[in-house]
Every structure is written in structure tokens, then in C-alpha cells.
Amino acid sequence: MEYVPKLMNLTRTERRIRSDYQTALADWHGSGRPPRDLSSYKLEFGTELLMERPPTAVVESATIPADHPLFKAHVERPMGEDRPLQRRAFHVAEMATFGSFVPVLSSSDVTIRVCNGDFGEAGKWQPAARHADCHELYFVHLAEHPLRLITDFGLIEEIREGDFVFLPRGTTYSFLLTGRVSILLYEIPKRLCRPYDYWMGDQQPWPFSPAAPIPPEPTPLAALHPPLGNDEATQVVVKRRRGSLTLLTYAAPVFDAVAWEGEVWPFILRLDDLVALSSPHVHLDPKKLTVFVSEDEGMAMQVFLPRWIHSLPYHHLNWVDEALFNHKAYGVRPEITDGFMTFHPAGLAHGPDLRLLADIAREEASRPKDLPFRDEIAVMVESRSPFDILKDTEKVELKGYDQSWYRQSMENT
Ligand SMILES: [Fe+2]
Structure with missing residues (x-):
């Protein structure tokens, strides 16, 4: 079978030349031998910049x-x-950061x-x-x-x-x-x-x-x-x-770059410009929404966009740490508003809000062929190595998030 890669470069090979150097650099291509009076600046990733001044001074x-x-x-x-x-939740958009x-x-x-x-x-x-x-x-x-x-x-x-x-x-x-x-x-x-x-x-x-x-x-x-x-x-x-x-x-x-190629x-x-996969027939795991991944797959980032959803995420045991940032209207639960980040560590199970699950089950029973459209945008990062939580983060923590499923289960009985 033909070799099929799992990972690709993020970007295509590209060349850009500053407007006032278009004529002078008409024949230029990245070679490590810059035209007279310009400095070549090679970054480790195989990209060459032409600078007016040496980047070493x-x-x-x-x-x-x-x-x-x-x-x-x-x-x-x-x-x-x-x-x-x-399992924890932090209102990170409310953290005091003092411009840094x-x-x-x-x-x-x-x-x-x-x-x-x-x-x-x-x-x-x-x-x-x-x-x-x-x-x-x-x-x-x-x-x-x-x-x-x-x-x-x-x-x-x-x-x-x-x-x-x-x-x-x-x-x-x-x-x-x-x-x-x-x-x-x-x-x-x-x-x-x-x-x-x-x-x-x-x-x-x-x-x-x-x-x-x-x-x-x-x-x-x-x-x-x-x-x-x-x-x-x-x-x-x-x-x-x-x-x-x-x-x-x-x-x-x-x-002072005048041109670059790489x-x-x-x-x-x-x-x-992102496309979210969506299916009316099968549940698609977040893995299918991955947009960026590190070369060793230690980190993967998924973006949840508005889409038709076959089913709510089921309860699942994490085997990597997850940090999900709610950009807009991510409907996990009423307490988690825009700007919250939820943290679900490996080794613990998490899943949908039990109240929401009950509501949706009722709605679906009345019109089983209609799929719910979720108008949500969230950015999730999965990390294979465990996350440390920083001290300032705890200042914006939503207390009691870890026990919320337990409380909901008691309310539903
Ligand atoms: Fe998860």
C-alpha cells in the first residue's frame, strides 16, 4: 500500500519579497548566499530571511x-x-494578568x-x-x-x-x-x-x-x-x-526583513477556515476534530465548531489530561460560561451534564429524526504528560465542579 503520512507540515512553502525590493530580488531564491548588502538569516526550521542588518549585532x-x-x-x-x-473549572478570562x-x-x-x-x-x-x-x-x-x-x-x-x-x-x-x-x-x-x-x-x-x-x-x-x-x-x-x-x-x-522563503x-x-467533520449516523470523537498536533503526538489540539451532532459525548475515562476552553456558547453546563477552562485529568471519568442529558433525551424522543445543532466553539488541548496547575489559576476556580455530577445524580433520583 502507498505510504500514507499521519502528520503534515503546517504550512506550504512560501516566498515573500518586500515591495521596494521586488526588482532587486527578482531572481532570488533561498540559497544561503544573499545578494550584496543583505544578510541571510536561517532559522532552524529551514526558512531563510534576508535582512538589511545582520541579526547578530x-x-x-x-x-x-x-x-x-x-x-x-x-x-x-x-x-x-x-x-x-x-476535575476542575477555571474562569481564565477573568484572571488578573496585568498586561502579561x-x-x-x-x-x-x-x-x-x-x-x-x-x-x-x-x-x-x-x-x-x-x-x-x-x-x-x-x-x-x-x-x-x-x-x-x-x-x-x-x-x-x-x-x-x-x-x-x-x-x-x-x-x-x-x-x-x-x-x-x-x-x-x-x-x-x-x-x-x-x-x-x-x-x-x-x-x-x-x-x-x-x-x-x-x-x-x-x-x-x-x-x-x-x-x-x-x-x-x-x-x-x-x-x-x-x-x-x-x-x-x-x-x-x-x-528589517526584505524577503523570506521557507x-x-x-x-x-x-x-x-477550519472544517469540522460531522455525521448524522455515528458519534465522532474529538480526535476527529484535531487541528494541530505535535510531532510526537504528546499534544493535540481540537477545535469544536458549530455542527450537527449525532450524540452527546458519553462518559469516558481520560487517558490524557484535557483542558477545554469555552470560546463561545459551549453547552457543557450552565455554570461554564464563555471564557471558562475545564480541566479533566487522566485517570478520572467525565461526561455530559446529567441535567442536559435528561433534557436532550426528552427532546429527541419527541422528534427522533432531528439532530441537535450545537452552536458552540471551544478549543481543547490534550496533553500526554500531566498538567501542573499554577497558583494564580486557583484564584478563578469554580468551587464544587468535581462533585457536580454527584449532586446532579442526587437531584435526578
Ligand atoms: Fe474528555
Whole structure:
């Protein structure tokens, strides 16, 4: 039988050239031998950027002290392991984050962070940053206005609610702050892939067409507001998964790419470009809704979109930890409103709200041929390694969630 891959690259091979370099680079292709007066910058994932200045001209590097607010937001402080396994729910969109991405849950396969409220000062670029160890996948839950993002590949514009933004490990970037937001950040240490299904393959755009990811455009620096667009030194925070933050001071601006070519690059992926499988005849497990998966399958992300549903999820025993974020109207139960994240650890069973199950059974009995349409959007992450729960997360916990099935069973008897 023909070899059928399980995992594919996230993105197609792409090339972008800045408008003012179109003529000069008409014959260019990535080769590691840049045209005169340009620097080649090769990222580990086989993508080459052409920069106006060498990306190595660091004037100074400093350790950010442990009492600095940035440090507080990035360093993990997991709870002890002496707690019993419990199913838990957290209103993560209500966490106080003070303009930074604070950790919510963290495992060896993925760390989930959140930023709520004013995303720094409106109209200003966030301090430039890059992650040394992890690919970064953002999900925009709420955004008062569309966001802009400058990367060392160029500019990404019109980031809106319901968008994913992917930044490969090592990408330097900065968001332009434009108002109130609620954004999740998933940090993934392994290569991120697109799942490939034997039956669907690339014949159908599942779970998204290779043409769907929107790449950054190299943009003249003059188009950027200060302080990124002038000739002053630029500071970049280098994050590490478990370790110190380093502040690099470059002699000149760093976002000066004039062209790039490669198969892994930052992108926007919109919910409208995702396709959810749905069947009137069989129950489809969440696995069939996987959109992103790490190369060792230690982390998988499913997106639940509005769809016809054959049956509610049955009670099931998890064999991986699950963290499900309710973006919009996920109908698990009345207490879990938009912006909640439920956490179901491996080794415990969970399932539908028993009250909801009874309601639906009554409805289906009256019109057995009508399938329920669920107008829900949720983002779930499965982690093979166990999640630690961070201290700040417990401050927004919905108490009594673990016992809610028991309480419902008592009410129904
Ligand atoms: Fe589950």
C-alpha cells in the first residue's frame, strides 16, 4: 500500500519579497548566499530571511531580575503534587494578568498562558520578544479592535477574535497594542504539525486548506510606529521554557526583513477556515476534530465548531489530561460560561451534564429524526504528560465542579 503520512507540515512553502525590493530580488531564491548588502538569516526550521542588518549585532545581554514584572509573568510556579486528582473549572478570562501572559496550566508537552484586559498601552508596540524553546500558538478569545503583529518575517495585520496566530520557535515579534483583549497562548516545545487523515487526505480542505494560513508581509520600517521604525537600538526579551529571561540590546532595529522563503513561517488561521467533520449516523470523537498536533503526538489540539451532532459525548475515562476552553456558547453546563477552562485529568471519568442529558433525551424522543445543532466553539488541548496547575489559576476556580455530577445524580433520583 502507498505510504500514507499521519502528520503534515503546517504550512506550504512560501516566498515573500518586500515591495521596494521586488526588482532587486527578482531572481532570488533561498540559497544561503544573499545578494550584496543583505544578510541571510536561517532559522532552524529551514526558512531563510534576508535582512538589511545582520541579526547578530547584540550590544549587551542582561538577566532580567526575579522581581521584575516580566519575570513574574513568565516563570512557572506549579502547585505541589500532594493534591488529589480532581476535575476542575477555571474562569481564565477573568484572571488578573496585568498586561502579561501568565501561566494557567503547564505540562512537559504544552504550557497554557492567558492575558486579559489592557494589553499594555494602546498604540504602542509591546516589548519585542522571542521564545528560545517553544513554538507559540495564540488564540484570540476577545479583542476590542483588530491587532497588528510585527515579526522578523514582516507584518501580520487584522488579527481578530477567533483567530489563531502561530509563531515558530525563534521568531522575534511584537504586538501593537490596541485595546482590551483576552488571548490564550499555547507554548509547545515539539514541532507542530497538521493531522492527515487517510480518507480525507488533501482531497478535502480538512481540517484546513494548505492555502488558508495567512503569512506575514515584509514591510518597510518607515511604516511602523516608533520605537520600532527608527534607527535606535532595539531590545528583545528571550524567553526560555524553564529558566531565566534574557534582555538583548541590538545596535539597530531588528524587524528589517526584505524577503523570506521557507516552509515554516508565522501565520494567522481563522476559525472560518477550519472544517469540522460531522455525521448524522455515528458519534465522532474529538480526535476527529484535531487541528494541530505535535510531532510526537504528546499534544493535540481540537477545535469544536458549530455542527450537527449525532450524540452527546458519553462518559469516558481520560487517558490524557484535557483542558477545554469555552470560546463561545459551549453547552457543557450552565455554570461554564464563555471564557471558562475545564480541566479533566487522566485517570478520572467525565461526561455530559446529567441535567442536559435528561433534557436532550426528552427532546429527541419527541422528534427522533432531528439532530441537535450545537452552536458552540471551544478549543481543547490534550496533553500526554500531566498538567501542573499554577497558583494564580486557583484564584478563578469554580468551587464544587468535581462533585457536580454527584449532586446532579442526587437531584435526578
Ligand atoms: Fe474528555
